[in-house]
Amino acid sequence: MGLATFLERTWSGITGLVRPRSAASLFRLADQYRHEGRYEDAAELITEGLRVSPNIAVGHLLDAYLHVVFREMPAAKASFRRVLALDPYHPRALFGLARIALEEGDIEGCRPFLDRAIQYFPDFPEAKALQEMVATWTAPAAGVSSSIGAISTERLRLPPGARDLVLTHADGTLVFAQGGEERQKQLALHMTQVYRIASATLARAGLGALRRGVVEGASETSFLRSDGGIILGVTLAREVEVGAGLVQVGRLWTDLNIKV
Amino acid sequence: MAEEQTPADSTPPGAPIAARPSRAQAFRETLNELIRLDGVRGGLIVTPDGLVITSELPPRFPVEALAALAATLGRELELGSSRLERGAFRTALFSADDGTVFVGGSPVGYVTLVADRNVNNEGVRTALGRAVDRLRGTWRTPATA
Numbered sequence: 001m002g003l004a005t006f007l008e009r010t011w012s013g014i015t016g017l018v019r020p021r022s023a024a025s026l027f028r029l030a031d032q033y034r035h036e037g038r039y040e041d042a043a044e045l046i047t048e049g050l051r052v053s054p055n056i057a058v059g060h061l062l063d064a065y066l067h068v069v070f071r072e073m074p075a076a077k078a079s080f081r082r083v084l085a086l087d088p089y090h091p092r093a094l095f096g097l098a099r100i101a102l103e104e105g106d107i108e109g110c111r112p113f114l115d116r117a118i119q120y121f122p123d124f125p126e127a128k129a130l131q132e133m134v135a136t137w138t139a140p141a142a143g144v145s146s147s148i149g150a151i152s153t154e155r156l157r158l159p160p161g162a163r164d165l166v167l168t169h170a171d172g173t174l175v176f177a178q179g180g181e182e183r184q185k186q187l188a189l190h191m192t193q194v195y196r197i198a199s200a201t202l203a204r205a206g207l208g209a210l211r212r213g214v215v216e217g218a219s220e221t222s223f224l225r226s227d228g229g230i231i232l233g234v235t236l237a238r239e240v241e242v243g244a245g246l247v248q249v250g251r252l253w254t255d256l257n258i259k260v
Numbered sequence: 261m262a263e264e265q266t267p268a269d270s271t272p273p274g275a276p277i278a279a280r281p282s283r284a285q286a287f288r289e290t291l292n293e294l295i296r297l298d299g300v301r302g303g304l305i306v307t308p309d310g311l312v313i314t315s316e317l318p319p320r321f322p323v324e325a326l327a328a329l330a331a332t333l334g335r336e337l338e339l340g341s342s343r344l345e346r347g348a349f350r351t352a353l354f355s356a357d358d359g360t361v362f363v364g365g366s367p368v369g370y371v372t373l374v375a376d377r378n379v380n381n382e383g384v385r386t387a388l389g390r391a392v393d394r395l396r397g398t399w400r401t402p403a404t405a
Contacts, residue, residue, distance in 0.1 A: 036284055037313065037368060037398070068309035099310070103335050126310060129325035130332065164344070190340035197336055198354040198361070201329040204322060205374050207359035215337055216385070218347025235346065242353070242381045 023053035030062055039069055057086040057093075064096055073100055091121040098130060105189060107137050133200040138171050156255045159248045164235040167256070168192055170228065191233045195226060212249075214242050223249040232256065286398055288314045290391045291371065297387055299379030301359075305395075306331045307369040317374065326372070334363055334370030351388050353381055364388040366395035 026049035033042035043066050050059045064079035077100050083093035098113035114131040118124055158165065164187055166177040172192035177184035199210045213224035222235045223245045232253055236245050287305050295303050295316050304315035304323065310331045315323050334349075341349035349365040360379055364371035371391055375384060 035311070035313075037287070065309040065311070069307055071308065096309070099332060099335075102332060103339060125322060125324040126328035129322070129328045133329065186343055190336070190344060193336050194333070194340065197329060197333040198352075201326065201333055201361055201372075202354055202356045202359075204325050204329055205359065205361060207361065207374070208356035210354055210356055213352065213354045214381075214385075215341070215352040216350045216389075217341040218350060220346045222346065238347075242385060 023049040023056055023059060026052070027056070027059050027062060034062065034065065034069075039066055042066060055086060057083045057090060060086070061090070061092055061096075064093070068096070068100075073103070076100065089116065089120040091117040091124055091127065094120075095124070095127050095130075098127070102130070102134070105193070107134055110134060129200070129204060133197065137196060157251050159234075159236055159240075161237050162234050162248075164222070164233065165252075166191055166233045168231050170195065170226070170231060175230070187233070191224065191231055195224065195231050212246055214245065221245060225249050225253050284313055287368075287395070290394055291316055294371065294373055294384075294387060294391055297379075297384055299376040300384060301374045301376065303362075303371065303373035304330065305369050305371050306334070308335055311369075313369060321374075326374075330363065330370055330372040334365055334372075337363065338365050350392055351385050353385060355381075362388055364392040364395075366392045368395045368398060371395070 026045045030042040030045035030049065033039070033045065042062070046059060046062050046066065049056070050063065053059065060079045060082040064076045064083065067073070067076035067079060077097065080093045080096040080100070083090050084097075087093070094113045094117035098110045098117065101107075101110035101113065110130075111134060114127050114134070117127045118131060121127075156165075164178060164183075166184070166187040167175040168177075168188045168191060169175065170192070172188055174184060174188040177187050179187070194213065194215070195210060198213060202208065202210050209228055210226055212226075213222075215222040215224070216238065219238055220235050221238050221240060222233060225232045225246075232249065234249055234252060236248065240248075291303055291305055291314050294300060302315075302317035302321065304317060304327060305313040306327045307313060308331060310328055312323065312327045315327070317323055317326070337352055338349045341347060351365070352363045354361050354363075355377070357377070359377050360375045360381065362371075362373040362375060362384055371388060373384065373388065
């Protein structure tokens with residue numbers, strides 16, 4: 001290597017070290033880190049990139065993604081909205097806001113975001129999957145009495161330690177639940193959402209209609225059973241094995257003698 | 261669209277998902293162990309924002325659609341467990357006439373497995389629980405690229 005080449009390469013190396021990186025290169029690297037699961041490193045680069053160029057939509061989009069990963073939903077929502085302020089039809093930002101609306105239980109608020117995303121970008125399988133899922137959802141009918149009839153809890157063979165017994169229609173209308181009014185509302189809403197999303201997932205996987213579910217938390221395990229019209233849920237101790245829990249829920253199902 | 265494009269928005273929705281190195285390798289190994297279990301047809305790991313970290317599903321399987329639903333389901337399970345004070349969400353299974361879907365929750369993301377109807381539920385759930393614990397470990401101990 002000649003002296004001139006050596007000096008040129010050395011100088012290039014030195015200037016490369018001190019030259020500020022462009023926002024685009026920072027965002028590109030941040031996205032790479034995000035794919036690698038290096039979220040903290042990615043967050044630093046995004047902050048730096050947005051400081052350099054605050055009006056780049058992709059920077060705010062990446063920022064929103066990381067807030068979602070860190071479960072910082074209000075901040076994620078604000079970042080997705082910043083993307084839309086720069087690019088009103090950005091499909092990924094619209095999709096992000098749709099998903100947040102969905103997890104907030106705002107089905108009516110979710111639909112327009114999905115519609116706009118697909119209108120602008122018809123080949124968007126993720127948005128289409130959610131759009132198809134929410135298409136048939138309706139809000140629970142308030143104050144509607146059950147068509148199942150009175151539930152006599154006295155004749156139920158409730159397993160020892162069982163709690164949060166809840167029975168709803170598939171649209172979320174509460175039939176019966178243990179606990180106070182607020183707890184009942186939360187139970188019905190959560191169980192219906194899980195039922196609906198899990199049903200859509202099973203259908204998309206080509207497996208058919210949801211019949212049984214088991215959700216294990218750190219301290220308790222919840223069991224779910226459905227015939228498509230009615231959903232029954234109950235929570236048992238975490239130690240209960242899946243098979244035993246499903247048998248107990250099956251017994252409750254029989255006791256309720258559910259006829260939709 | 262944005263003035264400067266990066267893969268985050270230059271990749272059109274529905275485009276093939278490129279494989280990435282580093283910590284993703286640990287995720288791939290975790291998933292590969294799980295899909296070797298009897299009766300498990302395949303699976304994927306998706307982050308809460310819907311990014312597919314890795315997937316091993318049968319050909320022609322709707323990966324993007326399943327990922328979107330899995331991330332939405334995982335998030336609902338996570339939120340519900342927290343709101344109803346049932347402790348952190350760990351695993352779930354949902355069975356239908358023709359098969360079962362398993363979901364494992366971790367801060368990194370959600371592991372989703374698609375299995376046959378006659379799969380050993382308890383066995384897969386136990387293995388998934390162990391996998392979820394490993395993923396929690398990767399979250400606490402940032403890996404190097």
